[in-house]
Every structure is written in structure tokens, then in C-alpha cells.
Amino acid sequence: MTRLLVALISLGVGPGLLVNSFLKTFSGRPRPFQTNLFGGNLDFTAAGTFVGECTRNCSFVSGEASGAGWLLCLLFLVPANARVWIAPPLIIASTTMAALRVAVGSHYASDALLGWLLAVIVFMGMLILESKILAGWDRSSKKASERSLRGRWRRTSVDGSQTARSEGSCKPQEVGGLFQTRSLRGGGDVTSGG
Template identity: 55%
Template structure:
């Protein structure tokens, strides 16, 4: 290809300029806002990946599935088996504890808010109060409303253990496909993984500085282990747990930015 002068045309630099302009605009944003934008775009990219390549979900669940011989009364060519980890009682108790941990911390946030709001004048920590309000609001909006009330009740995606790939009787549908046969409390997306994503943000943003070294590492470990457990249990696909975890982080960061966008850098943290 040549330009009007007959000389070879140089490759267009417009795509590079767009990327540079985009990164420049992100760099000009407050950190929380930039993180929200980047993670929001990432969420949709991850969803698109799992929708286009549904075999990744099936392969990830299959790694935790153990086939068994079908009963004589089972349908011909049916797949029978279990997710062995789901039979472990000790892990079951651990899962129950992790399930209720975000709720317990939500109640603890309310207590901390009452303490903060009981102060007046020079001892009142307005920035701390706004961060706590952001944490409580994000727990309600993210794992509460977005995940458990909206998506899990209307996505219709059967859980792995309910599909014909893993001993169930329902057909598999990819992430983002709302045409499945699940009636309620469905697989897309994981409520417990959403709670784990919120736990991660709590550990990073809401644990008081003087307690971070003690409490943040175990909270982060739990926040990373819980989604893996849901996958291993056959309760959710890989896409369900990744997207749920990310969704709560996005809601938390967006809510925190909304509540603290007028604060100056370096807030007091109890």
C-alpha cells in the first residue's frame, strides 16, 4: 500500500494512540474509580470468554467429579457419580462457617458504625464512617441483591451436579445463557463466592490498620479458598465463582468510591 506521494504508507498509529489516550484517562482518574472501570470491563470479558468456550467450565468441574457405576434402573448411557469433596463432613462445617462470615462481619460493621456515630466534634471520624457505610451497602447490593435476589433467581443455569454431564437430568448451558431449566437458586452466579469477594475487600479496605497483620491474611485466604470449595463441591462452575467473586469486588470498589469520592487522600482508619 502506498500513500498519495507514491511512497509506502506507514502503519497507522491510531490504535496505539487510542490505547495511549485510554490509559492516560485511566491514569487521571482517582484510583478507586479507575479500578472500578478496569474491573467492570474485565468482568464482561471473562463472561464472554466462558460463553464462547463453555468447555472450560465442563473441564474444570470434571476435574473434581468421580464417576461411579449406574444403578440398573438408571437411563441408558446416563453418567453417574459424585463430587467426593461434598461428602466430607469437616469441610462441610468449614463451608458453613465461611458462609455466615460475611453476615457476621456485616453485623460487626453496624456495631462499629454505632460507635463511630456516637462521637461528636473533634473525635468524630467522618471518613471512617463513610467507609463503613460503603462496606455495609456493598454487602447488601452485591452478594445480597445483585447475586442472590436477581441473578441466581433469574439466570436459570443448572448447577453442575444437576446436569447430565455429572449425574443430573438437566442440560448444560454456558455462562450468560438464561435459557436453562433451573427454577430458582440457580448456578449463575455463586452466592458464596460473591460473599468471598466481599470478604477480600473487607480485609483490604475495612480492617483497621493496627489489626491488618493479624486479621487480613486469614480473611484473604478464606476469600480465595471459598470459591474453590464451591467448584469442588459441584455446586458451581468455574465461571460462576470467578464472576461472582469479581462482581462483589466491583460493587465494593464502586460503592467505596461513591461514599469517599470527596474525601482527601489518607483517611483515618480507627
């Protein structure tokens, strides 16, 4: 369940927020068919420079390729034995979608490659973040349970020796070769030879 949530969050953060809301809006890089290299009226702009003449829905980075890269993240959601069968068609579909954006002239190869990688990197970063959060949560819950157990056990001295007993339970304690069970609720002692 948490992997599905991580995948959906990475879809929203990577292809959704970073690519379509930020990079494509502010990069200014015109699409190949819009540049004077391919018959358009805008100047070519290098990837990542953010100084191009494009005003909206710019080329850097490819949103479709980013979504295609995110498809690979689905491999982490299926059982390991099913990945053998699901991985090849998923990889082919993912890379073909990114390559088609270049083939039709909507993106440069760098736009498609960086968009594809961005989705994978965001997903891996989210997995690392999830593991760190769960590890921290697991450590804190272990510490809380240890504190809880320490509060339930207390030290007592029987015949000069230090022993531990639990409140509300019977715990046998060895006293001079005999086992003595003291119930805190019942109040009686039961002693048997050992």
C-alpha cells in the same frame, strides 16, 4: 464510619440484591450436578446466557463465593498496619470458600470466580461513589463558607485606598504610615504611630 457503611451497603447490593435476588433467580443455569454432564437430567448452559432450564436457586453466580469476595472488603476497614496480619488469613479464607463451592459440585468455576469478583467490583464502585459524593459535598461546603465570609467582609475606602474590614471585629488598617483600628461596635478610633 463511612467505610463501614459503604461495606454494609455493598454487601446488600452485591451479594444480596444482584446475586441472590437477580442473577440466581433469572439466570436459568443449572448446577453442575443437575446437568447431564454429571449425571443429572438438565442440559448444560454456558455462563451468562440466561436460557437454562433451572427454575430456582440456579448456579450463576455463586452467592457463597460472592460473600467470600466481600470478605476482602473488610481489609479497607482495618488500620493499615493491621492489614499485614489480617490480609493473609482473610485471603486464604475467601479463596477457599469460593473454591469449595466448585469442589463439591455446587457451582462451575466461572460461577464462583464471577460471584467473587462481583462483590469486589461492587465494593470498589461504592468506594468511588462515596469519594465523589464526599468531594462534591466538600466543594459545596467550601463554596458556602466562602460566600459566608464574603458576606461578612466589605470594602471600604480610607484615605482613597481600598481596604477590607470585618463586621463586628477590630482590624488594623494602615492609613498614611499610621495604623488605625476602627471598631464597628465601639465606634471609636485608636491611632498609633508606625
